Amino acid sequence: MAQGVNAMGLTAIDLGLRGAVSGVFLMIIVVALMRRATGQQALLGMAMAAGGVFYAIATAPFFPKSSWWWVLPILSAQPAVFWLWARAAFDDDFVLRRWHGVLWLAIVAFGFAMTLGWTSWPAMAMAGGKVQSLLALVLALAAAAQTVKSWRADLVARRRRLRLAMLAVNVVLIAAIAGAGFAAIPVAVPGAPGSLQTAFGLFVVAMLAGAGVFGTQATVAANDATAAIASGDTGGQPRGADRSSTGGTVVDPLLLRRLDHLMTVERIYRQEGLAIGALAARFDVPEYRLRQAINEGLGYRNFNAFLNHYRIDDAKTALSDVTQREVPVLTIAMDAGFQSIGPFNRAFKAETGMTPSEFRREALARPQTAPDPARDEEIGQRHQGIG
Numbered sequence: 001m002a003q004g005v006n007a008m009g010l011t012a013i014d015l016g017l018r019g020a021v022s023g024v025f026l027m028i029i030v031v032a033l034m035r036r037a038t039g040q041q042a043l044l045g046m047a048m049a050a051g052g053v054f055y056a057i058a059t060a061p062f063f064p065k066s067s068w069w070w071v072l073p074i075l076s077a078q079p080a081v082f083w084l085w086a087r088a089a090f091d092d093d094f095v096l097r098r099w100h101g102v103l104w105l106a107i108v109a110f111g112f113a114m115t116l117g118w119t120s121w122p123a124m125a126m127a128g129g130k131v132q133s134l135l136a137l138v139l140a141l142a143a144a145a146q147t148v149k150s151w152r153a154d155l156v157a158r159r160r161r162l163r164l165a166m167l168a169v170n171v172v173l174i175a176a177i178a179g180a181g182f183a184a185i186p187v188a189v190p191g192a193p194g195s196l197q198t199a200f201g202l203f204v205v206a207m208l209a210g211a212g213v214f215g216t217q218a219t220v221a222a223n224d225a226t227a228a229i230a231s232g233d234t235g236g237q238p239r240g241a242d243r244s245s246t247g248g249t250v251v252d253p254l255l256l257r258r259l260d261h262l263m264t265v266e267r268i269y270r271q272e273g274l275a276i277g278a279l280a281a282r283f284d285v286p287e288y289r290l291r292q293a294i295n296e297g298l299g300y301r302n303f304n305a306f307l308n309h310y311r312i313d314d315a316k317t318a319l320s321d322v323t324q325r326e327v328p329v330l331t332i333a334m335d336a337g338f339q340s341i342g343p344f345n346r347a348f349k350a351e352t353g354m355t356p357s358e359f360r361r362e363a364l365a366r367p368q369t370a371p372d373p374a375r376d377e378e379i380g381q382r383h384q385g386i387g
Helices: 002-034 040-058 065-076 078-090 098-116 122-151 157-182 194-230 253-264 276-283 287-298 303-319 329-336 341-352 356-365 373-386
Strands: none
Touching: 002 040, 002 194, 040 065, 040 078, 040 194, 065 078, 065 098, 078 098, 078 122, 078 157, 098 122, 122 157, 157 194, 157 287, 253 276, 253 287, 276 287, 287 303, 303 329, 303 341, 303 356, 329 341, 329 356, 341 356
């Protein structure tokens, strides 16, 4: 009798956690729709939230097993949605492609083939389940690799903290599901011992996601100010005078001037393998202060994008110089600070809309203006004044 009461209590907790999870994820979707969010990260976030609701319900105690034939194939593609969300969240240059949708559909179709073939070819279906588990692990590792790859260059403090934590929890959940698939152990089967643990894991993920979405409402004004700074519209205020709503922190104008001098006069961006830690050591300031200055004071979300702005300007000047007509594009790219031609070509086309060779042909086809010594002297004096 006591065991029965105990089991009923655990089941009630399980269902309560799943109800809370579903409520939070549905609120995330509603908030995104009310904001009319149409960006790829927002759309993928809504897809993940919908998948979270679906998973919380489908793996709950007393969910009818007869529905699993169509539920499990859709859930099996959720790791692909999560991987795409991680790409969109951590890579500012990521763009959804058609093949991403094809991959999702292929996983769903494969899942349906496995569930429908379970009664006729159980051995083949079991092997297919292990293939799906392997794919889930690969996608989870790819999402984790994306986080590690871009974490150091990320300048948005809130994104670095919150999304890294959420990613870690999601990877653990996906790995648990995949591991159960390899071991041929159903995860969160109604009444199974793992159901409550799964519900608690979903609850943690939902709370992290809710904190990330609803916490941004308090930073809308700060984001608008950052966008104005990035576009050059500071409303008559100095660039370093914007404040963060999280603590009213003022970006040091002197630090911004020193940074401008280091980039435009000393051209430190040409240094191979330049990292934000080394730059902070150069200024003798904590790394978080330099991140804040570049993000909130200059409007950059990524340190590599900040460096590439100066590197592309440097390369454009060289490509437009008639005296460097015969200098290979690779040489110009490496002189500007790029370590290989591939990243240079991608960054250059993203910035200018054309390849370096096309830019050079167009620039050299224009009439060349004679150098103006008085203007060069004025620019030199201005750089000295900034320093």
